[in-house]
Amino acid sequence: VQLFCCQLTTDFFSGAERFSLNNAADPDVGTNSVKNYHLSASDNFAIEIQTGRDGTKFADLVLKRALDREQQAVHNLILTAVDGGVPTRTGTASIIVRVLDVNDNAPSFDKDQYVVDVMENSPIGSLVIKLNATDLDEGSNSDITYSYSLYTSERTQMMFNLNPENGEIRVKEMINYEDLKLYEMEVIASDKGPTSLSGQCRVTIQVTDMNDNHPEISIKSFQSPVKENVATDTVIAVVSVSDKDSGDNGQVDLHIPENMPFKLRESSDNYYELVVSEPLDREKVPEYEITFTVTDRGSPPLCDNETMTLELLDVNDNVPQFSQSFYTIRVMENNAPGSLLSSLTAFDPDLHENQYLVYFIIEKEIANTSMSMLFSINPENGNLYALKTFDYEIEKEFLFHIEARDSGSPPLSSNVTVHIIIVDQNDNAPVIVSPWRAHGSVVEEKIPRSTDKGSLVAKVIALDTDSVHNSRITYQFLQVTDASLFSLDQYNGEIRTMRMFSYKDSRHHRLVVVAKDNGQPALSATVTIKLLTMPLEYDIFSDINLYLVIGLASVSFLLLITILVTIVLKCQKPKHSKTAPPSRNSVISERNSTIADSTLVSNDAYWYSLFLAETRKGKLVVRQPVPKGSRYIVSSIPRGTGLSETSDSAASTLQVGLQLICVFFFFDMP
Template sequence: MEEGSVVANVAADLGLEVKTLSERKMRLDFSGNKKYLDVNIKTGDLYVVERLDREYLCLARSSCFLKIDVVVDKPLRIFNIELGITDINDNAPHFRRDRIELDISETALVGERFTLSNAVDPDVGSNSIKTYHLSESEHFNTEIVTGSDGHMYVDLVLKKALDREEEAVHNLILTAVDGGVPARSGTASIIVHVLDVNDNAPRFEQEIYSVNLTENSPIGSLVIQVNATDLDQGPNADLLYSFTLYTSERTQELFALDSVTGQIRIKGAIDFEEVKSYEMHVQATDKGLNSLTGQCKIVISLLDINDNYPEITIKSFSSAVKENVTVGTVIAVITTDDRDSGANGEVDIHLPETLPFTLKKSSENYYELVISQPLDREKVAQYDITITVRDKGFPPLSENETITLELLDVNDNAPQFPQSFYTIPVLENNAPGSLLSSLSAFDPDLHENQYLVYFIIEKEIVNTSMSMLFSINPENGDLYALKTFDYEREKEFLFHIEARDSGVPPLSSNVTVHIIIMDQNDNTPVIVSPWRSHGSVVEEVIPRSIDKGHLVAKVIAIDG
């Protein structure tokens, strides 16, 4: 009941007059420390002052009473009251452990039972636990047993045989449901670990392994690693490898088998000319109580060794050519040779694909190194050409020879200015010989092909040539003014400068130069109206009576 709810009218039940309750000091006395109820002395009602919890007051007892003494004075009387507390379904079932783990052997028989911890519900009567449910399972169900004390116990029952190799862990949910309305429930996880038994023999990945092995392989070299697996667990899946009696003593002298890893390594000299193949039988045995084995066969075929490297010889070579050499020019003659026979003696020759060269076969084992693309020294000045020969043996052997080709420069690049048009501001009244700007060009060629000379292209302005106004340093392109410029007379100049290299024939380029003369305040203003002679005073005659705003005179001045 909620706090403030009226339980009964004790005045009426005890035959006391309500109007005397205050005078007689009616009060309640409890056996415990908590005061769950109180009495209204104005009405005689017994009401709730603190929530009543039947499970706290009476634990698991089916009947629950709260004892109260009602005391009044004048005369003193004590009335004994027992208040019955009725259970409601306010507690859900719960398990003491919400995770139950079971270890069950995969050889457990169908029908075998496994006791589970039961759930508890502090409610009583119909509100207590009524049944258990198990989540859907192919292998398990539950059976409920009622003990002599009336409590319900639940067993997990195996209904289908287990196989750890198919499913090693089963995850189930057990639900306890009480009989309240509405019903409450609680759950626990059941984790069944299936214990392994040695019921699977080891199996190799292949029944027959075929291996090709080169003769004279170093002692200790790995030939093959066989691998078997066992579906069991623990010691039942731990394997040891060994040769069977079907493996000859000679084979066991030449090959070693690691009992743990299954690696087979060479431990003696392997000679193709002595024996061309070996056959061995290997077994894997588990460490189970009743051990089981699996077997495989290994066939090793020896391969003849390719022990001679191919050779390459440069018969003739032009180590330096001009960069404008024509495509198709032969720059070297090469021969190849390999002392092996069969595929081991057949030779392929090739160049890196990124190079502008190709190889052309001229006759048996003779090749010409030919230019296949136009060359440009300014992009690549020197080529390190690596010629590789490789035979067709197994594994193939190869040799290479590197030759260096130098490209000689030709005058195929004109000088280049950073800009095609230069605008140069020059302040008037400049000093003659002052530096105006540096107009240097660049030529990517070499030596005399990159040595530049600078010229001013002649152009006359009012019978005056540009070379009388400006000069340029022929070596570095520094541009100078040869005279003092006056903005009031000359405001700009437009001409061309040429840069020419020293190649044969020479190449050149030019650039446009725009000189802008900047004004300075170097002229005094002059009054031109009204006119007056030097030092004279200008007089104006005006009428004696004139109106305000009358024009007396207009002064005009100019500044050059």
């Protein structure tokens, strides 16, 4: 029996398809020849036995149902021929049926839809996905090509390249998440069979966002300049922020620099208001550089900033300010009228008309004289001028106020106190007031020749109306007959004997004393004292006897005066004088008195000196206190002159009486 082989086209079936098989050959004849055929079990094939005219048996292979090459490409059958002899003999033949492919299978994908994530900004050419369609056919029927369907947009086809041979989808152009977040495409897989079959799938490409976009700031409104007194919570600017990224990459935060009088207030989604949070002061900060900074929450975060300048407009909120709260200006007396004394400039930190200042002297009268008659101020620059010449001996100081007023609306002003001090010049020479010179500058004095060493001969007193510094007076001998006999104290002007007189000394002595002040240059005055020493025979009493007599006389007189004063105080009744009585400070003097016919204000040195001089002339010297101070009024009257009645109280009379007692008691002593 021969091996039989045949090829069938896959899926071919048209009723009971028959395939003739070669007959089995059996050399026997008759009943011993081939009688029957048997086919191995098969779901697809069967045999039909045919008898020829000559009685020969042969078999046809009958296809019972359609074949599917993709399920079974080869069928192996065994055909057995059986003869009719006894015992029967058989012969077998192997039938190999190879099923030929037909394009009956379309290409297919693993999934109907693919979802792929791709990072934006992926490099061009990077692989997105490799599609793999399969075709159960073989040969050209299983060769597949890939292509976009008509439902794939041109933009998608421009962004991604599809390899038709292997189904790879690669990045064709730079992907930007902010342009398009999702791409959808339909890919067709077609085989190359005579009648092409195809399959398709949908591919969705999701673009993954990267933090590649900086957040953006947009100034929607901005108010500048604003007045410095703008109320708090006033809206200065409206700002919006945005970020094209997504997720945390698109979440943004807006900030401004710290330590600024502003704050951000969110008004709506991604909209912020810049408001005033603290009072503004242009004089401290005239303008603000406000920087808005927006930062996203990506990793790493990206930021952007925008700067704007806020200018402040001035308002008149500052008063003029002087550099000092009190000005002390020293002016030398004998100044020229119109001379500049000082510049009293004030400062106003405001601007423009709020800064323009005008200066005034606040009117004040002194001794019926207005300040504007004495001083003048330039209203534009504050220069202060003197309008007259000042004399220290008449006017020593002035106190007034200067006002500085700005030109704002309403105007603001401030004032400052000005103290003008007139500075003394040495423009007055000393005046010798003691010893008194009735005629010319020569004074004649008499002293006993028995005068002891150190006795006070005379006291020169000079007064200077200049100030303390310029009125300090020193005394010197300009001329002296015998320098070994007399000494002069340069500070108090006392002339004393340096030794006792001898019979050899001249009776006449000439002393010229100069009184010089302390000014620059110094001024001076002189006095000539002629001393006449009395002969020794005139000295009736010895020193001891003279002291005793004077002491007894003084005590007796003191007792007498005390009794008289007591009687007067008890018996005196107030009487109204027809004529006005002399004042307590009046002076009764004679032409030959050693003091002027006027009241003198004395110090202790002058008082003491006057005692010595006046007692020798038989005068009473009275020193009474000035009513408003601790200084004294010195008056001289003859001893024989009585006091006039006055309306003074008993206390005043007693005071005068006691002073007289003190005078006699003191000056009757050696």
